[in-house]
Amino acid sequence: MFKKILIANRGEIACRVAQTARRLGVRTVAVYSEADAQAAHVGACDEAVPIGGHAAKDSYLQWQRILDAAKATGAQAVHPGYGFLSENEDFARACAAAGLVFIGPPPEAIAAMGSKAAAKALMAEAGVPLVPGYHGDNNDPQFLLGQAEAIGFPVLIKASAGGGGRGMRRVDRAEDFVAALVSCQREAAASFGNDHVLVERYVTRPRHIEIQVFADTQGQCVYLFERDCSVQRRHQKVLEEAPAPGLSAERRAEMGAAAVAAAQAVGYVGAGTVEFIAEERDDGDIRFYFMEMNTRLQVEHPVTEAITGLDLVEWQLRVAAGQPLPRRQDELRIHGHAIEARICAENPDAGFLPATGTLQVLRWPAHVAFQRGGDALTPAPVRVDAGVREGDAISPHYDSMVAKLIVWGEDRAQALARLDAALRDTRIVGLATNVAFLRRVVGSRAFATADLDTALIERERPALFGHAGLPLEVAAAGVVAHQLRHEQTLEGSDPWSRRDGWRLHGGARRRIDLALGGEHHGFTLARLHDGALRLSLGEQHWPLGWRALGEDRYEVLLAGQRHVLAVHAAGETLAVFGEHGSLELSEYDPIAHAADQAGGGGSLTAPMPGKVVALLVQAGATVTAGQPLAVMEAMKMEHTLHAPRDGVVGELLYAVGDQVSEGAALLTLAGE
Template sequence: MFKKILIANRGEIACRVAKTAKRMGIRTVAVYSDADAQAAHVLACDEAVHIGGAAARDSYLQWQRILEAAKATGAQAVHPGYGFLSENEAFARACAEAGLVFIGPPPDAIAAMGSKSAAKSLMDKAGVPLVPGYHGDNNEPTFLLQQAERIGFPVLIKASAGGGGRGMRRVDKAEDFIAALASCQREARSSFGSDHVLVERYVTRPRHIEIQVFGDTQGQCVYLFERDCSVQRRHQKVLEEAPAPGMSAERRAEMGAAAVAAAKAVGYVGAGTVEFIAEEVNDGDLRFYFMEMNTRLQVEHPVTEAITGHDLVEWQLRVANGQPLPAQQNELRMHGHAIEARICAESPDAGFLPATGSLDVLRWPAHVAFERTAGTDATAPVRVDAGVREGDAISPFYDSMIAKLIVWGEDRQQALARLDAALRDTHIVGLATNVAFLRRVVQSRAFATADLDTALIERERPALFDQPGLPLPVAAAGVAAHLLAEEAVAPDADPWSRRDGFRLHGSARRRLDLATGKTHHAATLERSHDGALWLALNGQRHALQTRALGADRFEVRVDGQRHVLSVYARGEQRALFGEHASLELQEFDPVAHAGQEAGGHGGRLSAPMPGKVISFLVKAGDSVAAGQPLAVMEAMKMEHTLNAPRDGVVGELMFAVGDQVGEGAELLTLAEA
């Protein structure tokens, strides 16, 4: 077995590999960028080597520096994780030339499956069904438009070297095709170094089902069943589960055999995923089409571990060391149901705009398995795979994923209940996240009843977006409870030392100045002479009782109705989490804010996050309408189109294409029309 491996990645996958290697007695080397000097994966490894600047192109994609780090530290093998160099044929070959074992498939297998076009041609020859489309080399825009018209709209443009939802655009009509193609190719070039695309018929109610395969150097290959990854936004997975709901044993065996055949056709070794688009026919039966093969470990591999009881990272290390597969096909069994939720720094109500900032509070559910002990924790009811800690920052340089929350149950119903409870108890403060959104998806009719397809989020939009948070009176009661707990003194203190509003006669009143967004709320907290507590808010008076249950946990009764809240205070911000919803409030001192004016942004277009200016779609002097696209930015490896906040005339463009800009930077001025 290897004595030392280098992990050529970051985040939760690097932490995961480090923990598995440690359990196996293998030492690990981390590589890190300027932005990751104190990152969790650096501390999880035995050694660490700095390899460059914060941007991935200056560090994690600099494979020559990674090979130098491996040589300098005496590593025998390199684990690429997923993303970055994990599917880079040149890197795999360079590892071999440097005398290092690449913990992944052979370079030829990466090359064969790395191009979606080439892979589809290979599968076509092997008789695996394909979605109708154009998979050739001619990428001239007019020709591709003609192919799209031949296929019939809607179509899907896909980066041939892509993955992770990047470089993909659905196009519904011919007049939108050329612009979508240009955007898709820009994103593909930025993410994968190639702008080659293919065009396919868009299956209108597709399910995304993938098969986990594993091969060894002795020529054996098995499949570890399937995962349903249909719940997606912007072509990126949101929730993944195993096994796929409604999958018959016959169809599972057929898809598994097709996946193994695909892997064997390219001499595959290690962990891989064969992805299929499936559509329901004949009363729920599935027809499937080959989509692509990911020649790496997938983000969602924990759900396969949960239902099979096998550690796939350990399998990777053993197979790369020349050992046979730990289990044969007839020895593999499924047990129970598992679901994974990707927790990301983003604002779902703002079109899933990525968020950056500090993880001021990061609290996971109780009884969570964070790492494996003897054997496996694959059937732990709740598991978190994270590469961050409380206090860490989410930067604009990498993917927006904070962690993966994985639950397991005896059946899907139990797994759903556990996931809902785990999301309820996941508290993140300091930046926008999708936790509340994920919980609404889990509770939605479509997901609860397994009415799955890749358009589920759009179909359920009214129930998923712009939903109210914690009721304001309850939230204000939580703020009051936190304030009173902070001011509490020992019960035997003399009356003159008390700060709880004690009066010899009459009642004590204090004002609370609260705000939700830009809306101000004046509240009054009153304690009667008999000790009764009252909360006046927006013209209504509520009877209030409070009790501290812990450092950040409180029981409040508002007009007799009981609520248990977690309250976190950071400066003037108050984040409150209840049983069914959460809310962020600002408790501020009006004197300290005297003279401040609400800064309007109606005359300008500002960057909603740090990133790079990709293009301006207008020039100075152009008249624009509200909602019209004005500029395109790239942040966290995705393109984001910025629209006009109102009608107006473009004044000055404040930056050039290619410039890096900070959050809130003024991109262009907008004068009255």
């Protein structure tokens, strides 16, 4: 086994590798950018080396600096994690040239599977089923349009060199094909340095089922069963589970054998994932087609660990050190059911726009870290894999994922119940996240009944989007309880110095001014003659009672209805969490807003920090509401910005390639 390894990555995967390495007695070296100088993964490792600026291209993608750090610290091997350099064949070769072990597959295997087009040709030779499509080298737009028309719409354009949903678009009409192609190629070039694409028939009700494979240097290869990753937005995974619901043992074995054949066809070593598109036929049988192979560990590997009881990172280290696979195929078993939810900094109701900010409050549900039991892991009912801590900042430089929440149950029903409860008890304040959205997905009819395909989120849109969370009056009652408790703590028991409006004779009233989504709500809290409380908003009145249950937790009785709420104050933000949702309010100062004037919407503003990659109009152009005006790139994804209303474009305030901050005006828009 190695004495010291360098982890060429950041976030939760770097923390996870450090955790397993420490258990095996292996020391670890972290690398970090300027943005990550105080990051969790830096503290998780034994040593740390700075490698450059904030952006990935100035740090985590600078592989010569990583190799220099490995040599300077005496590391014997490099673990690439996932993303960044994990599937870079040149980096793998450079590690070998520097005398370092690359903890991953051989460069030749990365190269073979790195091009989707070339990989499909190899898979055809190996007898692995393929989706009909064009996988050649001709990327002329008109030629590809002709191929798409021959295949038949809808089609899927896919970046040949990458994954993660980047450089991928569904196209339903011929007239939309070229514009989608240009966008895919631009995004692919930015993400992978290669704008080559392929075109395939779009499977109308596809399931995304992937097989975890593992191979050693002795020629042994096994599959560790499957994961269903069908719940996606923008072709990126949201929820993953293992095993795949409804998959028969016979089909599982067939897909596993195909995945092993795919790995062996390229001389694979280490952890990899063979991804399939599957479609359910009218008779209930599942037909599957090879999609791609990810030549690295996957973000969703914890669900495989949960159902097999195996530490896949440990397997990676042992295989890279030349040891044989710890288990044979006939020794592998499935135990229970596991589901992973990706918690991301994003706003689902705004088209999943990524969010940035500081994690002012970060509270996880009760969870258990890895537990060893002999040579296997004891499944944890709830597990959190996070590379952030309370007070850390989520920047625009890296992926939007904050953490992974993994649950395990004896069966799928128990796992679903545990995931719902764990999401309910997850509290994040300081930036928008998808936690409430994830809970709605988990509770949706389609997911609960395992009616799965990659369009699930769109099919369930009415149930998933535009929900306010807690009723406003319930959230306001939680804020009142929190404020009253805080005042009592400051003032003690002397009634004459209390600030709650107490009077010797008669009642008292006080204003509670709150804002929700920029809209002011002026509540009134009245203490009646008998000491009872009443909360009012306009002509609505609710009798109010409350008591503290613990730190930041309250039992609130509002008009006779009992609510258990958690309230967190962070700056002017007041976040209230309840059994059935949450709501973020802010303190509102009527005097400070007295001079506010209604804006006329005279500009197009950036909804998040990022880079301008395209301006689709020129000054003087007449535009209509909803028309695409600009394209921004943030957190590795492109986002098209549309005209907020009809008007005439005035001045273009930024150029292509400029970095802009959130709220920056990109162009002016005057009325016609």
